Amino acid sequence: MKLAEALKSDVGQLKSRQIYGLIFRLCVPAIMMQMATFAMQYIDAAMVGSLGASASAAVGVVFSSIFIAMGLGFATTMGFSVQIAHAIGANDIPQAKKVFREGLIIGCGIAVLLSVIGICLSPHLPALLGAEPEIWQEASSYAFVYACFFPIMHLRLFSASVLQCSGDTKTPGILNSLLCLLDVVFNYFMIFPTHDVNLGAFLLHVPGANLGVTGAALGTAFSEIIIAILMFLKAFKQPNLHFDFVFTKFSKNILKSAVKISYPIAIEAVALHGTYIFTTSLVAPLGTVALAANIFGITVERFCCFLGIGMSMAATTLVGQALGACRKDLAHRFAWNSIKFGILLETVVVIALYFFAPSIFACLTPDLAVQALAVKILRIQLLSEPLFEASIITGGILRGAKDTFTPSIVTLICKCGVLIPLALLLVKSYGLIGVWIAFCLDGSTRGALLLLRLRNEKSWMKCGESRG
Numbered sequence: 001m002k003l004a005e006a007l008k009s010d011v012g013q014l015k016s017r018q019i020y021g022l023i024f025r026l027c028v029p030a031i032m033m034q035m036a037t038f039a040m041q042y043i044d045a046a047m048v049g050s051l052g053a054s055a056s057a058a059v060g061v062v063f064s065s066i067f068i069a070m071g072l073g074f075a076t077t078m079g080f081s082v083q084i085a086h087a088i089g090a091n092d093i094p095q096a097k098k099v100f101r102e103g104l105i106i107g108c109g110i111a112v113l114l115s116v117i118g119i120c121l122s123p124h125l126p127a128l129l130g131a132e133p134e135i136w137q138e139a140s141s142y143a144f145v146y147a148c149f150f151p152i153m154h155l156r157l158f159s160a161s162v163l164q165c166s167g168d169t170k171t172p173g174i175l176n177s178l179l180c181l182l183d184v185v186f187n188y189f190m191i192f193p194t195h196d197v198n199l200g201a202f203l204l205h206v207p208g209a210n211l212g213v214t215g216a217a218l219g220t221a222f223s224e225i226i227i228a229i230l231m232f233l234k235a236f237k238q239p240n241l242h243f244d245f246v247f248t249k250f251s252k253n254i255l256k257s258a259v260k261i262s263y264p265i266a267i268e269a270v271a272l273h274g275t276y277i278f279t280t281s282l283v284a285p286l287g288t289v290a291l292a293a294n295i296f297g298i299t300v301e302r303f304c305c306f307l308g309i310g311m312s313m314a315a316t317t318l319v320g321q322a323l324g325a326c327r328k329d330l331a332h333r334f335a336w337n338s339i340k341f342g343i344l345l346e347t348v349v350v351i352a353l354y355f356f357a358p359s360i361f362a363c364l365t366p367d368l369a370v371q372a373l374a375v376k377i378l379r380i381q382l383l384s385e386p387l388f389e390a391s392i393i394t395g396g397i398l399r400g401a402k403d404t405f406t407p408s409i410v411t412l413i414c415k416c417g418v419l420i421p422l423a424l425l426l427v428k429s430y431g432l433i434g435v436w437i438a439f440c441l442d443g444s445t446r447g448a449l450l451l452l453r454l455r456n457e458k459s460w461m462k463c464g465e466s467r468g
Helices: 003-007 016-049 053-089 093-121 133-148 150-165 170-191 212-236 252-286 288-324 328-364 368-382 385-400 405-430 432-455
Strands: 193-199 202-209
Touching (some): 003 288, 016 170, 016 288, 016 328, 053 150, 053 212, 053 288, 053 385, 093 133, 093 150, 133 150, 133 212, 150 170, 150 212, 150 288, 170 202, 170 212, 252 288, 288 328, 288 432, 328 385, 368 432, 385 405, 385 432, 405 432
Antiparallel strands (some): 193 202
16 A cells, blocks of 8 residues: 555554554665665775774764764755655645755755855864874875765755655665665775785786775765765656746745754754763773774664664654644554554664674774773663664654654754763773763653653644645
């Protein structure tokens, strides 16, 4: 059954397997997209990790700042893509096209501004974050390259988001898998020097730029350019999204709704990734081993998140289109079945990661001290993953209902009331392990609070809002 058919059906006639089937059809491509993204980060980390702990630390010290820019871009993207989901659910195709056009223009403008800010900050960022002087140059270069191509990255993310909210999660999944493959290829040539590869009877001469950490950023940049163009063209050709390049006045209602949806997500992104910067500044003085273990731990922990993020994308589309069609009955079933399905899958992943953690980190770095510390911190964080998974999916559900305020407030409360004070207290006695205990308690608290919010359906399950 397709989503459009479900929106026209009597909810009493829909069986649970049909509901789960819709969730499965939308979430699997989204999960595949997240897996591809994770694989790209994992491969990047492994390639850079082969250069030594200092190279990994150079990437790790600035990556939290990159995540803040990505979070702000995500906020802008959701401000428009959620409106597209509601418009398509209400079968208002002209409105969907109008929102796509305005979101593209405004989002790319904001991305250019963030790019300029990042370029200006990149030379000073490692020192501001308390990194050791020997990694300043590589860390600054990595941040500079990312800042330069951020508008291209935003175009890919925006195009993928509007495709997902229009019901097409397959295309972003395929193209992001291709992004991963291209990233591996470009990184291979950009990171390492020219060398010979022995292929039995043949000796292959492989050229290389030998740019190290900077090469990793450039390899990602080249991959992003290709996929961003393909993703935008696919979105632009969608019948529900295609618009004419004719200047028209921006709609006040669209902009007002975009700001209402986006600003809480932006606050949440700053709080979420700002605390990563804060904890990185706590970890940096602990030394290169701790800093490298921290970034590897974050990289692998994000593997746990790919299910939740994929499920949340599906939930945003399902709940958004259901409420756009004023089908609160379907929105209820989509929401709670997504939570149940997501927690079940996450539990399986957590068990697997607990046992395979040593092998995973052995592939990322040859440094035994880094491997041992990374295994310890990851296993601590795994304790909170089922509840943390619930918080991610619930955030997607609430975004689909245009309630972005609640997740941002919960994030602020947990970061300021749980993570920061506990990290400050525990790092003194337990070092990096203490910081990750704080992460674990923060994730569990967020999940519990957001599930309580989801139970109060009358406060967030609304439909029939005006458009413009």
